[in-house]
Amino acid sequence: MTRSSIGDVHPQHMVFDEPILLQCGETLLSYQLTFETYGSLNEKKTNAVLVCHALNASHHVAGTYNGDEKTRGWWDNLVGPGRPLDTNHFFVIGVNNLGGCHGSTGPSSVNPATTEPWGSTFPMVTVEDWVETQARLATKLGIEIFAAVIGGSLGGMQALQWTIDQPTRIKNAVIVASAPKLSAQNIAFNEVARQAITLDPEFYGGDFYQQKSLPRSGLKIARMIGHITYLSDDAMDVKFGRSLREDVLRFNFDTEFQIESYLRYQGDKFAETFDANTYLRITKALDYFDPAAKHSDKLPATLSHAQANYLVISFTSDWRFSPKRSREIVDALVANKLNVSYGEIDSPHGHDAFLMDEPVYHDLIGAYFDRVWKECKDE
Amino acid sequence: MSRNNTIRRQDYQIITEMIKDGSTVLDLGCGDGSLLLHLKQTKNVSGYGVEKDDRNVLASLSNGINVVQSDLEHGLEGFGAGTFDYVVLSLTLQAVHQTEAIIDEMLRVGRQVIVTFPNFGFWRHRLQIFLGQAPVSKELPYQWYDTPNIHVLTINDFENFCVSHNARILDRVVLSERGRPIDAIPNLMGALAIYRFDKG
Numbered sequence: 001m002t003r004s005s006i007g008d009v010h011p012q013h014m015v016f017d018e019p020i021l022l023q024c025g026e027t028l029l030s031y032q033l034t035f036e037t038y039g040s041l042n043e044k045k046t047n048a049v050l051v052c053h054a055l056n057a058s059h060h061v062a063g064t065y066n067g068d069e070k071t072r073g074w075w076d077n078l079v080g081p082g083r084p085l086d087t088n089h090f091f092v093i094g095v096n097n098l099g100g101c102h103g104s105t106g107p108s109s110v111n112p113a114t115t116e117p118w119g120s121t122f123p124m125v126t127v128e129d130w131v132e133t134q135a136r137l138a139t140k141l142g143i144e145i146f147a148a149v150i151g152g153s154l155g156g157m158q159a160l161q162w163t164i165d166q167p168t169r170i171k172n173a174v175i176v177a178s179a180p181k182l183s184a185q186n187i188a189f190n191e192v193a194r195q196a197i198t199l200d201p202e203f204y205g206g207d208f209y210q211q212k213s214l215p216r217s218g219l220k221i222a223r224m225i226g227h228i229t230y231l232s233d234d235a236m237d238v239k240f241g242r243s244l245r246e247d248v249l250r251f252n253f254d255t256e257f258q259i260e261s262y263l264r265y266q267g268d269k270f271a272e273t274f275d276a277n278t279y280l281r282i283t284k285a286l287d288y289f290d291p292a293a294k295h296s297d298k299l300p301a302t303l304s305h306a307q308a309n310y311l312v313i314s315f316t317s318d319w320r321f322s323p324k325r326s327r328e329i330v331d332a333l334v335a336n337k338l339n340v341s342y343g344e345i346d347s348p349h350g351h352d353a354f355l356m357d358e359p360v361y362h363d364l365i366g367a368y369f370d371r372v373w374k375e376c377k378d379e
Numbered sequence: 380m381s382r383n384n385t386i387r388r389q390d391y392q393i394i395t396e397m398i399k400d401g402s403t404v405l406d407l408g409c410g411d412g413s414l415l416l417h418l419k420q421t422k423n424v425s426g427y428g429v430e431k432d433d434r435n436v437l438a439s440l441s442n443g444i445n446v447v448q449s450d451l452e453h454g455l456e457g458f459g460a461g462t463f464d465y466v467v468l469s470l471t472l473q474a475v476h477q478t479e480a481i482i483d484e485m486l487r488v489g490r491q492v493i494v495t496f497p498n499f500g501f502w503r504h505r506l507q508i509f510l511g512q513a514p515v516s517k518e519l520p521y522q523w524y525d526t527p528n529i530h531v532l533t534i535n536d537f538e539n540f541c542v543s544h545n546a547r548i549l550d551r552v553v554l555s556e557r558g559r560p561i562d563a564i565p566n567l568m569g570a571l572a573i574y575r576f577d578k579g
Binding site for chain 2: 311327328330331334335337339340341342343344346360363364367368370371
């Protein structure tokens with residue numbers, strides 16, 4: 001079977017008029033979710049797979065817009081015809097999470113009550129809220145049960161939360177490079193990123209839209225620090241080392257080392273395309289995620305009503321979400337006698353390995369989805 | 380780690396006979412998951428394999444087995460005490476570095492432990508040593524320079540170990556070279572030993 005991209009895709013929108021009470025205590029009277037689908041839903045509606053996105057991605061998981069290579073989806077190497085998550089078999093859904101900035105209602109959307117952008121008044125959203133809104137979208141699409149929910153990093157947290165909050169609506173969870181909660185070090189990195197944004201004079205307390213300004217430098221620094229933590233020391237050394245942009249040192253503060261140039265470029269690009277208020281809220285959602293908190297910090301008790309089968313994957317050089325954190329999930333699942341397999345992939349690419357086309361990693365996901373597909377067919 | 384297929388089948392047969400219907404099993408060094416698959420099909424067993432090798436992890440996953448990728452030498456940290464009815468270590472005891480630590484760990488996470496190993500005291504091995512060569516046989520199919528087997532142990536050695544480590548032997552099956560259970564002078568006539576034991 002040939003492995004290829006799904007080709008051109010189109011985003012869709014769904015408006016929800018049923019109010020949602022968010023975990024923070026505030027209520028949104030209505031909201032919109034932007035999503036994409038790939039492949040087709042079978043007659044029994046048993047082959048749907050939800051892909052949850054991480055910090056800076058979106059509903060645009062696979063394919064391109066208008067044949068433009070630059071618009072290729074963030075997990076295109078995994079999702080497509082003949083790919084590990086095969087769109088010839090599965091009906092795959094990507095959703096931009098509530099609070100996002102790629103079409104779903106978020107801080108940059110207009111608040112119907114004020115006809116101004118929400119800005120600083122947009123409520124905090126959590127992983128639980130996302131699971132609830134994703135479940136509502138599934139219901140509207142006629143999907144009662146997901147064959148699988150898959151995600152990496154923050155996306156993996158959503159997959160885990162799905163099995164806790166919606167145990168009867170998910171058959172399989174694929175949790176990649178994730179953790180059952182953030183460590184102090186992880187929260188610390190997020191806080192530095194948030195401070196960079198909120199201290200930017202262009203941020204205006206979150207209401208920069210009305211000022212026609214943009215906290216570019218804050219977002220840029222936030223992205224730079226994030227990016228460093230997604231790579232491993234070794235990977236950075238191999239890719240950049242100490243190489244210079246020009247042959248001689250200039251003894252000034254311009255970009256001299258290649259790594260500086262790379263980080264600045266990534267930061268600038270990000271600052272133009274991502275909403276600062278969304279970034280703040282998503283990093284908070286990461287920090288707040290701690291499903292075991294309601295169960296005396298006992299993860300096995302947290303998962304005692306879960307019914308799904310699991311595939312958990314980590315990468316050896318990922319220090320932001322280390323293999324040890326994935327093993328905490330695995331051990332809690334084993335303690336509940338739930339079906340789980342765990343792959344600890346030997347990779348030099350750090351946290352970002354989950355986005356890469358590494359054969360051992362993709363083979364595992366492919367083999368797992370072959371099993372899921374057999375379950376779908378046997379129903 | 381490749382193991383001789385005939386030996387493997389004989390060893391699986393005895394392990395399967397030792398395991399009760401519907402029990403939970405942790406299979407250490409589970410390879411492609413074939414023992415667990417067999418136990419699932421014949422004894423309605425549920426369980427997990429532990430495996431280090433990428434290809435074996437993939438093969439186990441494809442076989443529909445729960446597999447946890449981990450190096451046995453790092454112990455069984457993470458698995459709770461008494462989680463499993465049985466912990467199995469098939470044809471691997473002679474190849475692990477931290478033998479004592481692993482047996483302790485097996486006794487911690489499992490109510491009972493099943494280990495199988497080639498008997499170094501088998502007469503054919505003794506004869507080869509007597510003739511001046513490191514033994515190579517169906518059970519020990521490696522040359523001295525490429526063997527993964529770093530401990531040479533006999534049936535007597537293992538039973539002494541159990542006594543000194545307060546392990547209570549519940550069951551012992553010794554197989555001849557042809558895979559038949561034998562009772563007489565096992566340390567000399569036995570090619571493969573299978574033990575079931577607990578903490579005593």
